[in-house]
Amino acid sequence: MELELYSALQEAGVSEARARAVVESVNKAIDSRYSLHAQQLATRGDLAEMETRIIKWNIGAIMASVGIFATVMKMLG
Numbered sequence: 587m588e589l590e591l592y593s594a595l596q597e598a599g600v601s602e603a604r605a606r607a608v609v610e611s612v613n614k615a616i617d618s619r620y621s622l623h624a625q626q627l628a629t630r631g632d633l634a635e636m637e638t639r640i641i642k643w644n645i646g647a648i649m650a651s652v653g654i655f656a657t658v659m660k661m662l663g
C-alpha cells in the first residue's frame with residue numbers, strides 16, 4: 587500500500603518529501619489502530635489461560651459440593 591500511495595502522490599505532483607511524510611503519517615495511524623485492537627482482543631494464549639482457570643474453579647466447586655453433601659449426609663445418618 588505504501589508504494590501505491592507514494593506513487594499516486596508523486597503522479598499528482600506532490601513533492602517527494604511531502605509524499606513520504608503522508609505515507610509515514612498513514613503508517614503511524616494504521617500502527618496505532620492495530621495496537622489498540624491488539625490490546626482489546628484476546629489471543630489464543632489468553633483464552634487457554636481463561637479455560638484453565640474456569641476448569642480449576644469448576645473442579646473446586648464440585649469438590650466443595652461433594653464435601654458439603656457428605657457432611658450433611660453424615661449428620662443426618
